[in-house]
Amino acid sequence: MRRKDDNKLTNIFDATLELVTSKGLSETSVSKIAKKANISSSTIYVYFESKEDLLIKLYVKLKKNMSKSIFDSIENSSEFKESFKILLNNFINYIIENPDIFLFIEQFNNSPLYNKIPQEYYDDLYQLHDSFYQKGKEQNLLKDVSIYLLTVYTYYPVVQLIKTYFSGEVELTDSNIESVLQMSWDAIKV
Amino acid sequence: MRRKDDNKLTNIFDATLELVTSKGLSETSVSKIAKKANISSSTIYVYFESKEDLLIKLYVKLKKNMSKSIFDSIENSSEFKESFKILLNNFINYIIENPDIFLFIEQFNNSPLYNKIPQEYYDDLYQLHDSFYQKGKEQNLLKDVSIYLLTVYTYYPVVQLIKTYFSGEVELTDSNIESVLQMSWDAIKV
Amino acid sequence: MRRKDDNKLTNIFDATLELVTSKGLSETSVSKIAKKANISSSTIYVYFESKEDLLIKLYVKLKKNMSKSIFDSIENSSEFKESFKILLNNFINYIIENPDIFLFIEQFNNSPLYNKIPQEYYDDLYQLHDSFYQKGKEQNLLKDVSIYLLTVYTYYPVVQLIKTYFSGEVELTDSNIESVLQMSWDAIKV
Amino acid sequence: MRRKDDNKLTNIFDATLELVTSKGLSETSVSKIAKKANISSSTIYVYFESKEDLLIKLYVKLKKNMSKSIFDSIENSSEFKESFKILLNNFINYIIENPDIFLFIEQFNNSPLYNKIPQEYYDDLYQLHDSFYQKGKEQNLLKDVSIYLLTVYTYYPVVQLIKTYFSGEVELTDSNIESVLQMSWDAIKV
DNA sequence: GATGAATGAGCGTTCATTCAT
DNA sequence: GATGAATGAACGCTCATTCAT
Known part of the structure; x- marks a missing residue:
């Protein structure tokens, strides 16, 4: 079993924060977050139920x-x-x-x-x-x-x-x- | 009910206001505005340069x-x-x-x-x-x-x-x- | 105003029929239909409300x-x-x-x-x-x-x-x- | 209720049967089967070569x-x-x-x-x-x-x-x- | 044997805008 | 002026499967 990478979660949060700050909430898409965090956008759904869930958390x-x-x-x-x-x-x-x-x-x-x-x-x-x-x-x-x-x-x-x-x-x-x-x-x- | 002889510009503004109020700004698309105003969405571009222009005005x-x-x-x-x-x-x-x-x-x-x-x-x-x-x-x-x-x-x-x-x-x-x-x-x- | 192209509707139907027949219903996606009909997949939504609507019709x-x-x-x-x-x-x-x-x-x-x-x-x-x-x-x-x-x-x-x-x-x-x-x-x- | 000591294979079969019956074959995904069987979806690949193999068996x-x-x-x-x-x-x-x-x-x-x-x-x-x-x-x-x-x-x-x-x-x-x-x-x- | 992590590919659909008439 | 047709790009999300342990 692959162990969960704490950095990955941090990366997702960081990428989201950066994007919302620089481009705005409405311009922040899951795929842009993924790209910025250097992961696949489907990986985000390993950590969060939905985009909404990610943002709320x-x-x-x-x-x-x-x-x-x-x-x-x-x-x-x-x-x-x-x-x-x-x-x-x-x-x-x-x-x-x-x-x-x-x-x-x-x-x-x-x-x-x-x-x-x-x-x-x-x-x-x-x-x-x-x-x-x-x-x-x-x-x-x-x-x-x-x-x-x-x-x-x-x-x-x-x-x-x-x-x-x-x-x-x-x-x-x-x-x-x-x-x-x-x-x-x-x-x-x- | 909107009167038939209202001019189109008023209709567009009214429809936009209704939509933003009821559905939110991010859920207000040009095509929804057009549908509510009973016009073609391309007609909106006769009166405004862009969606942004419409909203600002x-x-x-x-x-x-x-x-x-x-x-x-x-x-x-x-x-x-x-x-x-x-x-x-x-x-x-x-x-x-x-x-x-x-x-x-x-x-x-x-x-x-x-x-x-x-x-x-x-x-x-x-x-x-x-x-x-x-x-x-x-x-x-x-x-x-x-x-x-x-x-x-x-x-x-x-x-x-x-x-x-x-x-x-x-x-x-x-x-x-x-x-x-x-x-x-x-x-x-x- | 661009006139509706009867061939386009026929092309969509034909492409759908071919795909369902050759690949099966579950393998027939909107984008495959579009590709086969030589149109953009969004064009399909000019003619039909949804994939379901297209198939039923x-x-x-x-x-x-x-x-x-x-x-x-x-x-x-x-x-x-x-x-x-x-x-x-x-x-x-x-x-x-x-x-x-x-x-x-x-x-x-x-x-x-x-x-x-x-x-x-x-x-x-x-x-x-x-x-x-x-x-x-x-x-x-x-x-x-x-x-x-x-x-x-x-x-x-x-x-x-x-x-x-x-x-x-x-x-x-x-x-x-x-x-x-x-x-x-x-x-x-x- | 499924007993804990049931073997996993039985659980997989039962979960699959339930899902196909209630949601339909096309709505039955490997991950849904795994969730219903209380196992990891990768475990399914210990018992079967593929989803197709599972369904056929x-x-x-x-x-x-x-x-x-x-x-x-x-x-x-x-x-x-x-x-x-x-x-x-x-x-x-x-x-x-x-x-x-x-x-x-x-x-x-x-x-x-x-x-x-x-x-x-x-x-x-x-x-x-x-x-x-x-x-x-x-x-x-x-x-x-x-x-x-x-x-x-x-x-x-x-x-x-x-x-x-x-x-x-x-x-x-x-x-x-x-x-x-x-x-x-x-x-x-x- | 068992599993959580990870993913590329694809899904159906909507978008703002432009085109041709 | 007015419009229906048309579109490429993007959306959030799920998929079957493989990886690393």
Whole structure:
């Protein structure tokens, strides 16, 4: 029996990430992925049930890693506002250092695939994040609105800013970033 | 029902809007548009250079109409904060009354097509809107950040909220809307 | 506007018939048909909705022609037994002179496609034939069993005999044919 | 439920039979067989040279068993006509009690595989059966035609009747069966 | 003997666009 | 202006089989 080649799976993920980032999700076909990964396109179906399955699994993996990385340095003992700013800073830095990952996640979020993620992955995607905001609400530091609405004012503006930065239409200065952190906090704080 | 004496161009636009809204941008092919518009697919190439050209022109037309409609009732004489809230309210109402248009625009914004809009259309898309924020800045009511950043905190959170509302995951109460207006204002005001 | 080329449709049908006859139904792919007909495989979808649609339409056309041809010389005035033997003889001759058509029909009959023929074609396929047996029953010349059972003893043995003849395992002498006519008649007559 | 200690060969045969019966011969792939048999598809190639080899061997095995079972109760001493009717009855009962086996055999008979059975298996398939008809001919009870022609009028009509019965289009009453036995006998008797 | 990994070849179908009238 | 015909290229995926262990 031939042993499964860990590199092969990594190659498939890497090739997919590169293609989605450079050509777009809609231009990323199974055969292009295979060609880039130097394997036969039928081999992809040894590792994944379908193209959809491949993309979802890559998305979950990337987002899980990102969540871990961002929340890693947040300490329970710190003041909430402080933690919030560190978190958002981590997020921004992570994106800037891993633009491919960010662009992939963004494209996925805005595609029909997003609604096809199996429920079993939800915890991996949202848990760390939800419990953080929950803590802020319990300390009465945040507006009395849904967690969803809080995140909307936290992440989406940042995401938009950085997308525009990547497209070259805006600069990303320290002052810009400081502004964003302040505007987000102003939006959600009591 | 479409009237027989409608001109073909209107039919093409209508059919495209319906398809993108109901099936998604990636499932909208030229031949499906033609079938829905009761014309030959080659006729589409009499009116447009390519599929891309058709989609961009439809996008610009829809967004221009939306802008006009939203800014229509804003009077120069009013207090800025008041105008701002009316504007955002208009935006929300327009979206809720024209979900097709909103969903089309959103899909377009998040597709590779967005970066292919020819510069000549920029004025149609951004002018009304830019000059409004400019006025707020001149009155020193808004944070000293780029207009782009101000709009990010104004529109995107609303857009996200309503997308989630359309997907049925959240309710759209008066209180929700009031929260959003307040949060957006808190984010951008000095 | 380019006019539809009648030859093209004929070419598709001819190529399909040849392929099914020589390679078998399961080995007949759309691309092979296209290649044999000297057209692009996408052109086939200008004329037919699907591969299934193409095969069913060819089947109905061939069987309709065969029915017409076989029943053509049957006169109402003749004695039933006489007509019956002429009919079976016509059938045998038709098959022998058109082995391709026969082999196609046989393969189709024994494939899953047979159960997918739309009802609208039933009249074309069975009417002439059913009314003939009905007449025999009304004259009390045939056993009191279903028309279906009568046809089973009429056609299937002939079909089997000729299939075996085509495969080279049996000769087809006048005496053989005479035997079959007699055996079929003995089976169904009162 | 298949027992764990069943040997793999039996599992392969069972899985194949089930699949061909439920999905059809053309929908029965090696990998589906393997999945149903809970083995690796490459294991199948330990037991068989090819898919074709597997199907042929299963066919021969099933048909041999059926022949044995049907001819088992036929006694040499009985009157031929009596034996003939018992034989046909056995055949009918066997089919009805083993629809899977019957449907597999029928699909195989009407596929290109039938012509690929190696000669070495012919005895297993036809011997019992040929010698039975030979006896009838020697007693001058049967028409002076080839054994092949005799069998055509014996089995095929029954087969067709029961196929139609399985498809739900016809009932299978005692009277129906009696008719068939009589019609077949009328066809072959002197 | 048994198997998971791997694959080239092929499947039916749709695509955006061009052609010829 | 309008259109039905026509197409090469590409799509996601399955196939029977072989490989390496």
